[in-house]
Every structure is written in structure tokens, then in C-alpha cells.
Amino acid sequence: MEAKYFRDPIHGYIQVDHPIIYALINTKEFQRLRRIKQLGTSNSVFPGADHTRFSHSLGAYHIARLIVEHFETSYPDQWDTNLSLLTMVSALLHDIGHGAYSHTFEILFDTDHEAITQKIITSPESEINLILKGISDDFPNQVASVINHTHPQKQVVQLISSQIDVDRMDYLLRDTYYTGTNYGNFELSHILRVMRPSHEGICFSYQGMHAVEDYLLSRYQMYMQVYFHPASRSMEVLLQNLLKRARYLYPQQKSFFATYSPALVPFFENNNSLEDYLRLDDGVLNTYFQSWMSSNDPILSDLSDAFINRRLLKSVIYSPEQIDLIDNLKDNIARLGYDCDYYTGLHSNFKLPYDRYRPEATSPQTQIDIIQKNGDLTELSTLSPLIQALSGENYGDHRFYFPKDMLTSDDLFSKEKLKFQSHLKNGYLI
Amino acid sequence: MEAKYFRDPIHGYIQVDHPIIYALINTKEFQRLRRIKQLGTSNSVFPGADHTRFSHSLGAYHIARLIVEHFETSYPDQWDTNLSLLTMVSALLHDIGHGAYSHTFEILFDTDHEAITQKIITSPESEINLILKGISDDFPNQVASVINHTHPQKQVVQLISSQIDVDRMDYLLRDTYYTGTNYGNFELSHILRVMRPSHEGICFSYQGMHAVEDYLLSRYQMYMQVYFHPASRSMEVLLQNLLKRARYLYPQQKSFFATYSPALVPFFENNNSLEDYLRLDDGVLNTYFQSWMSSNDPILSDLSDAFINRRLLKSVIYSPEQIDLIDNLKDNIARLGYDCDYYTGLHSNFKLPYDRYRPEATSPQTQIDIIQKNGDLTELSTLSPLIQALSGENYGDHRFYFPKDMLTSDDLFSKEKLKFQSHLKNGYLI
Amino acid sequence: MEAKYFRDPIHGYIQVDHPIIYALINTKEFQRLRRIKQLGTSNSVFPGADHTRFSHSLGAYHIARLIVEHFETSYPDQWDTNLSLLTMVSALLHDIGHGAYSHTFEILFDTDHEAITQKIITSPESEINLILKGISDDFPNQVASVINHTHPQKQVVQLISSQIDVDRMDYLLRDTYYTGTNYGNFELSHILRVMRPSHEGICFSYQGMHAVEDYLLSRYQMYMQVYFHPASRSMEVLLQNLLKRARYLYPQQKSFFATYSPALVPFFENNNSLEDYLRLDDGVLNTYFQSWMSSNDPILSDLSDAFINRRLLKSVIYSPEQIDLIDNLKDNIARLGYDCDYYTGLHSNFKLPYDRYRPEATSPQTQIDIIQKNGDLTELSTLSPLIQALSGENYGDHRFYFPKDMLTSDDLFSKEKLKFQSHLKNGYLI
């Protein structure tokens, strides 16, 4: 086919020259990703971060294409050319099951974007499945197994999912660009240049060790400063409480929800199909929330308005031992008339910056191997004192969210509020 | 107030330190701009271009703030400090009346985003009006008159709207960043440094003439290469035809449209209020189009699907004298079964890169004046042979849109199609 | 060979994987380019512009490598692989004969960097010649003929030298980066993607026409705003006068010049070899000028000091008809005690932004051809109204340089000076 190009701020031109890739992009399941923001609620904090899973998926594909071309040219003996298309397709589709505000939505409605990814790829009702079967009957299953890490070919699996994979490399660069932060920048071209297929998967030449360190630092910083930002987590708590309220009200107000939010009914009913799931996107949910603002339930209507018009809950960092104190604080809050089930929330975010492979760990990591001058593979943290210093430990915080109102004071409830405020110091609960 | 900061990829940190500005940003009318894309259908061509009128409006405010601070410090005698807040507020609100896909929507439903901007600012039902009246009873009217160019103070009017104003400066930089093109880049800091209040409005120091030239070239290039891109205009034609079809069907299918697109009913009925208008945004319209895909009208359902899943019409450049030929081509198309009212369209885009003030022109331009070493004001194109070469002429094209199907050939209708294709050469109609 | 990489701010990593290229880089003739600034005196105006002909030459090679790889892969029938090395070598060596402050130096000492380039490549005394002969006896001549445009293969010649070639593409990007201006930026990757070998030389796909337009505008702007900057031309005038004075003094003060500037003696004597030429670089000349500051000739010592410590002459734009007036002005200047032979100067800079091929022109240009959808080649300015507007005309100015002193007034000579100043208005001579 004549190559097609997508202009992309991160990668310049994204070239598509395989008809299967082009056909996949044009499916309705993939076009749907245009309507789902990559960072969910983060654009409430970073107003520039309106980018979608569509451009991220193209970007992940693009990086995969650069890698397989490099492997085909430079390492013909260690890379099986037959895996190139599988790698590119898996990269393109790795997020295909993501939905609107997935992380929050899943908590409430017991959906699972990873399971849905598998379903979209393997179910005969999707356009994507039809196209993949054009390669071979087994191809959909192969793609699905790469994405869920069960494919026996470790090189492909690691390219799609490991501590340094096409997904993470694209989203760090993209999120940093669209948020306008600089933290996530690292040298993609340098990393791609030193990446090599190894017997066990993927490794990196010792000449690129610093670029890999830099990537890991960038990732750490993006987690701490963007992904774990207290204000976007506040929006998530709001959204969670809002959906919880809707689910609670649904049995009493079925007709209201059927009229104003028809596509959510199968989820309230706990009886949803793939088609139902694919009907949802950011615009659909926001449209529903806007219409819920006219509900006669004051909590539903107020939370919808708070979410749509960005009236945030405030938060404080707590430690797990302080959970009893939080119960006391909730009593304070309740005394002002707030229903704490819907006006407070706990939100914890933790991230492991890097770890070597530890079979005994809860979620063992695919370690990063450096290939030395003489061909030996050495695990990164034994070579890098910087990564050693960061390795194996979780970073993040637990936050308790509550109404902003609790931080003011000049009113009827000022005594209650001052008592509440006496437990807050420099952002920590005391 | 303690300054608030919005992190922005274009300007770094956007500082808000006036409580009125902060209150305006938090109104529901302004927050609504978060749900309206700056470039409408352009993200179908430039997948990174998902930025909204919200971030653009913040950016225009930010540039206005930089300018008025500069004027207050450097030109205290030529700049009236009392105008600073008026300038910043007008910059922030200049697009407040924009709606979802405004340009196309207005053609079909006879709305007018400029009139709505005036209404939002001056109508007592808006949160914005309430806040503006906090300054003075007359302040809403002042802001409205700056935005519609009737305010007597020419400096403020030109900062908000002229050939080089805060609106254009922000959107060029922003659109170039989000599309990933480089064409729109120019040196904002240089231009701001050489901008000065003059007796008649705004002028630029001769030391910055080249930066102004560069800005005009950037603007020209963005028009030619982004704003006039044939594929995003294809989406506009599709959208126009889709809405036309819906309006045509409405009288027969009122209940269908009331169920699946309630917020559009007042527009179908030609009886809409400001509140109705503010209910619409990109997500609401897209939600409706998605539900129209299940309509039993094949044209409505097909066009909705084409718009949502990005199946584009193709196009060719024509000249006005070829309008009869186009009628013949429509006959060809109709013979394949297409209703040309909904499957073809004409779309013209033209832009004047620059012009000096010509009172006799259809829309006279505010010319750009350069202040010389000795204080004389001289119109730009007399100093710059480059701008002289581009001045006073419109650039752009007329395009005829038609089904992509007409460009294939190996089927029943191939004879009809070949005849059609014989009139196309290198993108031009012959 | 194992690939070597040069880290470059413009291109990221410059890869060298051909042993001939690597060997050429390591010759003393090529390493010498590390000691010659790309922009000569421009760093007196743009303090960041300290980059050298070494990094520019690597960059030109890098672009050539990208192009020939692209041609080999995408146009195997139109591109002769045997020409790839020739192209890369010619790109690397195109500036090898440049010397310290060449343009000015040549005027005074009748050297010619193009002739010297030919000589370095073809003369058996150079390390470069030795390496090139490793390919074939004829290879040095081939390279030399590509660089002087006499090689019969038009594709290679145009890649190295035409209105859009590897030299210009690298220097625009590099000079814009190091000066910190944005004018010279254009989309290299886009241009490289649409560049194609044609029967007659090189052409560009119609999809890239806008990128080519953008390149030409960038080039125009860099000429007007960087290369023709009045202050760096002032440094050139100073340098020219300084060398002229030295040449004038030499016959009387041979021993002074032999002691303090031994490597210049062959040039004063009009009897220099290639080896003599290669001994000069920016550091050597500056070292000499610093030592000339202690000369007992007040003019030599003062001009040396002015050049080293950046005391600039001032200038005014004149038109050729005003040449008599300039003589009068020189009389004014002389009356203050200045020797006008050394304290004034004329400097003209003009550039043709673009032209189609005109066999009758003084220096006919290789026009830029656009390949249309149907394969036709069309000259750029017939397709682009923007380029049409700029085409065929020279832009630039004539400047008269004089002592800054003439612009002050409160002294003995104020009457003389005021008379002088009465002929200056807004930077123009009147």
C-alpha cells in the first residue's frame, strides 16, 4: 500500500504502510479511542492534557515499528521477522478495551478493561477481530496472548509490557508534552538505538545505561507529579461518589436514569454486553452527568455539578494508623450536614520506581538487563548506584478527601471546623 | 488574593492574581469551554489537536496580562491603568459564546456565537454577568463593547481584535503545538517587547518589524496548511449535511429526536434560549450522533456513522466558472444512487494574509503600524517588501466534495465513474 | 565497522558506519574545521553562535546519509547505489577549504575557499586525498567535480548544491539553533520524506510543497535577520580595514609582522602554499590581532583593539545614487581626524529568495520541481502564489559604515557632527 502518515506532535510523522494496521485504525472500536482521554480527570489540573487514547495508541504502534525495523536490520539472527507484525498490532491494540474514566468506572461497575481488550480482539462481533483473522485464524489469539503476557515469545511480550515498553515510552513523552511539564522527557532515540533482542527477551547496550536511568527517573517523576496529583485524584473521588450515588438511586428512579442516561442502564442492571461497553465514552458520560444536574436528588445533582464544573474536594495525607482519627473527622463533617458516604473518600497511590526480578514479590517485575562489552547480561541496579538507591521501594501517599468548606471558618460551624483543622498541618494529618 | 497558577504547555505557568479573573474562570459558562474543542473537526486530520477553547481563552488572557503589565511599567503616560482589568477580562471572555462545532452549527441553525458572547456577558441570567457587575454596573457593557469593537478606547479594542491581537497570537502558537506542525511558531516574547500603545491604538517598534513579519507569515502558513486542510473541511461538509438531514427529518420524527437528542429540539423548533445554547457541547453532539446511527433513515444513520467513524468525502479544487460542470458531476454521482443534497458539498476558504487600512474595502483591516526611530508611524507594508508582496490579496480555494466511491472503478458503475474521474487532474477540476 | 555516533544538538545522533567517512573525519584537514566558526563575526551579535564548520559539515553529511538511505530503499530504480558514498563524502567535504573569516580574508588576500576545497581533495599532500584514493584513483576527482558542479550526475550535484541542498538545510537549522532565533526552523523530516530522485535531478512530491515553501521562507528570514545583520557586517568592515592596514604596513615593518604573526607572512608576501593556508584558523588570527594591539602604528593598534573588544562602527542604509553624498560625509569624518580608508566602509548584501531556472540570468538557479499526482514535474512558483510573490527579486541593502563618534554631539566637533547627522533619518541616508 501507499504509506499513510499521521502527523503527531510527539513523533513527527507516524507512518502506516501495512494494510492491516491501516484497516485496524479505521475500525469503529479503534476510532472510539478518539473520544476517550488518555489521562481521564487530569485535564482538570493540567488544562492542556486533552489528548486521547487514540493518539497514544498510534504512538505506541509507531515506537514498535521503529523497534522491529531496527531489530530486522541490525539483529537478523536474534529477531524473527515473522513477529514484527504481531508486535506492531499488539502495540496498536494494547489499550483497545479502555473505556471512559476506566479506572474509576471499573471500581463501581466491576468491568475490567483488560478483559475487554481480550474480548474485543477475540470476539467475532468486533471489526477488529474480523481484520485480524485476515492474517490467520489464530492471529487474534496471538495478539491477545501478547497483551495478557501469556505468549511464549518473551521478546514480543516485553516490548509490549515490561518496565520499559512501547506503551510506557509513548505515554511518558505524550503526557509530559500535553501537560506541559518537562519531567517525563527522556531520549527515545537513544533508548531505541541501544535496545536489543536477547535470548531471554529485551536488553540494552551498556552504552545506553544512562538513557535507561533517565527514563526511569522521568517515569518516577511523572508518577509523583502528574499521575498522583491530589487534584485529579479529587476528581476521581468525586466521580466515584457520583456513580455510587447513581447506582444507589437507580432502583427507585429507573425511568429517570433510562431517559437521561440510557447507555448506563445495562451497567446499573449488572447485565452488560461488549456492545454496551463500547457505547460509552467521555462525551457520553459527561452528557449524562450534565443531565443529572437537574435530578431532584440533591446529592446526585450537586455531585454532578461539582464534577462538571470542577468544584474539588480538598485532601490531606494520612498514614494507615490514623484511620480511627479519620472516622472522628468524618463525624465533624457529618455534623455540618454532609453525607460522608458521598462527600469524603480515601485515595491511595503508590508506585515502585524500579525493581529487579523477585519471584517472591506480589507482582514480580521484568528486570532491565544491560548487555556488557563482553556480552554478559547484568541487571541494571547492580550497575547503577542511582537506580540501586530507588529500587524495590514504593513511593506515594494515602489521602483523605473532604469538602473544601471544612477549611473556611467564619460561620455557624466554625467551632466544628476549627476542631477539624487542628488535625491538619502542612498537608499532613496529625 | 494568593496567586493561582494554571500549567500550560504554551506559556508555562498562567498566573491569576485578580479575584475577578479567578471567579470568571470558575463560572459554569467558562468551565463549559473545557468541553469545546478549539479546532472543531481538525483533530480528524491532526490527531493531537484535542485542545479546547478553555485553554485558548486562558492563553489569550495570559498574553493580555503580559501586555498590560508591560504597558503599565514602560508606558505609564500612554496607557491608562484603569483599562488593564477591562483588557484582561475581554481577552478571557472573547470566545465565551462559542459552541460545539460553531461554524457549521451556525450555518444550519442561524445562531451566532458573537451575538451569544454579547448575551452571556450582558444577560443577568449568567454567572459571568453577576461577577462582572461586581466591578460596576456598566462593566459588562464595557467588556461587551470591547469584544464587538464598539468601545471608544482603540488601544483595548486592538489588543483584543486586530490583525495582531491576543486571540490570534495565542491560537497560532497553541494550534501549532497541538497539531504538531511548526508553521505557526513565532516569537511571542519579541513581539510583546516591541508592542507599544500609540495615540491611535497599538504600534510596534521598528526593531521588532521582522518579528511582526514572521508572525504574519506564520499566520498565513497556518491558514493554508491547517485551517484550510481539505480533510477537516470534509468533516465540516459531512457535519453540515448530517445536521441538514436531521432538520429535514425532524417534523416527521419528533419523538425520535426528542428521545435521542433532547437538547437539540429547541434548535429544530427554531425557538431556543441562551440556556438551551449553553447545554450543547462537543460531547453532547457526538453522543447524539452516535445514537442517530441507529435511526431507520438510512441517510441520517450513514452520515452519523461517517462523521463518528471518520469516513471522509473526497474533494477537488474548482473555480467559480466551473459551477455548471459540477452540476454535471452531481448527475454522475446521483446515478450511483447518492442523494447529492447530502453526499456532496461546496466549501470555500479564503484568507487575506495582511492588508493596510482601506476604508473602501468590504471589511477594512486595522493596519499594523511601525514606530520609527524618530517617532513617525509608518504602515508595515511600505517598510517590508515581503509583506508588500503578500498584501491585499486573498489566498485559498474552492472545493467540491463528493463520495470517495467515485474514485474507485472496478464495478458496475465503472463507466459512470471513469467519466467523473476524467474531469479530475492533479487535484483540480478540468 | 562498528558504528560511531556524534552527539549533535540539531540531529540527535550522527551515525558514521562507513570507515572512509570515519577516516576522513579524523584527518587533520577536517579536524581543523573545529577551529573555524561557521558564522565568522556573527557571534559578536548573537553571543550563542560559536558553532563551527566541523559540526556543520557533520550535519550536512548526516542529511546526505538520510537521503541516500531513503533513496536506496524507496527509489531503487531511480537511484544508483554506487553514488551513495560519493554523495556522503561530498557533503562531508563541501566546506573543507573554508578558512578563518574566509569571506573577508579572501577579499584582502585573493585566496578562494572553493579553489582550496578542490586542492585539498585532489592534492596528494593532503591526508584527505590519500583516504579518498583508497576508494579509487579517480574518486578524489569525482568528489571535487560534485562540489564544483561539473560532475555529470545531476542528482548528486543538486543534493550538494542547489536552492535546497544538504548544506543549506543543515546550516539553516544549525544557525537558527545557535543564534537562538526561530526564523530558520523548517521541517527537515517532512522535506526528506517528500524528496525524490527525478530524471533531471531532484524533485519534491506535491504533498510536501508547503514544507518547501516553509524552507524558502525560513531561508529568506535568516538572510534578512541574521546573515545580513548590520552589526556583524560592521565587524567584517572592521576586519577588512584592519587587514588592509596590516598589508599596507607590512613592507615597512616586516620584522614586526614576522614576529607577531608569522603564519600571515606568506599572505603578505603573496606567495602562499596550501600548507600555509591550513595553518590559519580563528584562534591564530585572533592571537595575532591581540598582539597587534601593541603595535606602534595607532591605526593598526586601534583597529585590532576595536575588533577584539568589539567596538563597532555604526551604519546607515544608502542607495547607489547617493555615492557622492557619501564622499561629502567622509569629508566630515576626515575633519575629525579619522583616516576614512580605515574608519569607513561600504558593505552591500543582497539575496534572491528563489528563482526558477532562467538560462539568461547572471547566475541561473536550479529551480525546484514539484512532482504532481500524475507524475508531471512543475516548477514551484507556478504552483505557489506565495513563492511567486517572492520570486526573481533581490532583497537586501547597501550600508555605509562610519565611526560611532559621529553620532555624539557635545564636543568641539559638534557642528561638524550635526551636519553629518542631518543626513540620517530612521536608519536611511537622506
Add this chain to the structure above:
Amino acid sequence: MEAKYFRDPIHGYIQVDHPIIYALINTKEFQRLRRIKQLGTSNSVFPGADHTRFSHSLGAYHIARLIVEHFETSYPDQWDTNLSLLTMVSALLHDIGHGAYSHTFEILFDTDHEAITQKIITSPESEINLILKGISDDFPNQVASVINHTHPQKQVVQLISSQIDVDRMDYLLRDTYYTGTNYGNFELSHILRVMRPSHEGICFSYQGMHAVEDYLLSRYQMYMQVYFHPASRSMEVLLQNLLKRARYLYPQQKSFFATYSPALVPFFENNNSLEDYLRLDDGVLNTYFQSWMSSNDPILSDLSDAFINRRLLKSVIYSPEQIDLIDNLKDNIARLGYDCDYYTGLHSNFKLPYDRYRPEATSPQTQIDIIQKNGDLTELSTLSPLIQALSGENYGDHRFYFPKDMLTSDDLFSKEKLKFQSHLKNGYLI
């Protein structure tokens, strides 16, 4: 005065609006910095890194100007406006005593750029001193004492010299830009925004803690990857050996050195004045080395050629306990005919990424304090687990340099070489 602007790739426009600053820039001592590269020998590895101490000094001044303006406006009670000029002047002049290849030069000739900085500022023979005395008789001493940390005003001292000061902030950004690495990028504007005068010196608002972390990581990475690069250290070892050889030869060959390197004679004679020191710059030294290539001493001539034409020594990392092994290796090398005094060298580079103030340390650091919401000052590493992990430890390596020849093998000396090579593994000595 009318503001002057220097165009700078890092900061855009550097504004100078105080006549003292402008006068200082135009002194011969400051203009001399144009001829001294910021990174010494690093451009042998990073060919783009040709920037000078002139542009760095302007950049440090610029950052100082931004800070004092910010302090004057936002913290009028904590910042004494009378210190603003002192701060800007100290920033501008902090490197004024740097010479050509200072770090290496000082080892050989017992000069000290810090002492010379003091001398230039306070000695009546300098143009700088004359200008500074224009402010007050005591002003030169004040500036000198800020730069050598003895000034009692801690705020000013810390702005000029601490773990996060105007010098480091400028050079990280500048060196990263000119080397083309991305490691040194951090958010200057964010850091400047959160920087505040405190009672004890300078502190940073808790909202900017992440930006400070990012700065420290950037600094760490630049040290590891640019400043400690083995190849530029190779050039330093070469230079050191070359100057050592010259010093050794001088007593026997005084006339040779007086003819070919007159400005070095006072240093060979151990009897140099400030004027002598200021006569040296990169160009002068390189000119001398080029002329030394014709020396009849084979070592001097070969090392000069190696330095000028970039023939590097190779290196291996060793640990201090291996010093005996190195002696053995030197024996191997000597057996090939190399004089190890001039063809080998040890080079150690270590850096503390960050430390809190420890009065007992060899060089106690000025710790970075974070000001909390409630006004408490807290030392950075107690708040940041990332900085805690890096704190208090030195990172770097010891390297042994030797002739590249030792790594080949197919010759007479192959047995000797193989023995040598058997002690090298993956870049480490074993």
C-alpha cells in the same frame, strides 16, 4: 539608559538596563570571556559544545536579574533593594578570572582562577575595577566578598554560590543545550517562582519541591554523563601531559618557547602578572600547541598533535587498591617505548549530588530549605525520599589513561598487549 538586549538561545532576550552592567560587559576583561570555552575540552566529545564563558556569564546575570526583580516585587520586606545591583554584578563577574582550560592549567602552573577573579575585581589596573568604583569605593570589595562567600549578607552569597544558585542554574541549561543532551533540563521558571528570601538566606516554597528535586537530578545526570565523560577527561590528561612536557623542556629550549609561545614564558618562569594571565585564551594556547607540533622533541610534537587533532588516550576504571597493578601495567606500556610520564595518567572525578549542612564535613554544603505551608523551614532530604536516597554520597570514578595502541594486538608487541588487555573487563580493571 535605553535597554540593550542580547539574544540568547537559553533565555531568549537578556535585558541590560543598568549602565554599570553594560559598562562591565564592554570591558576588555569581560570581552575576553568570548574567547574561553565554557566546557574546555568537552567539545572534543560533544561537537556542539563550543559555547563560551561570555554567554554563560550573561546568563547567570540574567537569572540574577529575574530573581532580584521577583524579590523586589513579591518580598519587599525580606529583600533589601540595595542588594540588587550587588547581586547582579556578582553574578555577571563570578567567572571573570577563568582562563583557558583553567582546571588543567592551574594544576601545572599553580594559578588559581578564584584568586584571579578577586584580583581582577579589586586591582586598580583592571577596567572592571574602575567601573565598580564608580558605584562606591567599597563596591569592588563587596563584589569580591560575595564571590568568595565572605560577605555577611547570606541571601546574596547563596544566590551566587550554593547547591542551587544562578551559576549552576545557567550552566546546566546551557551545557545541556549546547551538548545536545537533555539531561540537564529543569524548569527554571518554576524554580524562580518558588524561590524566596528567608531569614537565613534563600528557601523554596513547598509547592516547588518537585522542581528542586528535578534540578538536583538534572545536575547529577549532567555530572555523570557530560562533565565526567571519559573522552573529555582523556583530552585533559593529554593537555596536562603536554604542558608538563613543555615545562620540562623549557629550561633547555628557552628560545624555542619564547618564539612560538611568548605569552606562556612568564608561566614557565613562575613569574606572572595579572596582565600576563589575561593574555591567555583558548585561541592563544591552541595557536601555540599548533606551532609546537614542529618541535624537534618527539614527545612535545606528538602530544601537541594528539591534542590538536584529537587522538585520544583510552581509559579503564580502577579502584584505589589497584594502584600497584597500575604500576605493572605501566611497565607493559613502557616496554612498547612509551614514556609513561607523558603517555599515561590518572584522573578521578567525584560529585556529591546533594547534602544537608554538616558542619563536620570537609566541605560543608549550604542545605536546601523548603518553607512549609505554616512557615516552617525544613531541610529538603527529610521531605523527599528521592533526594534522601541520593544524599551524602559521592558518585564518580577513578580512571587510568593509556595509549590506544595497547588495545590492538596484531604486531610485534602483541604478547605484551594481550597481557595488558587481560586486566581489562567491561571497562573495569581486574
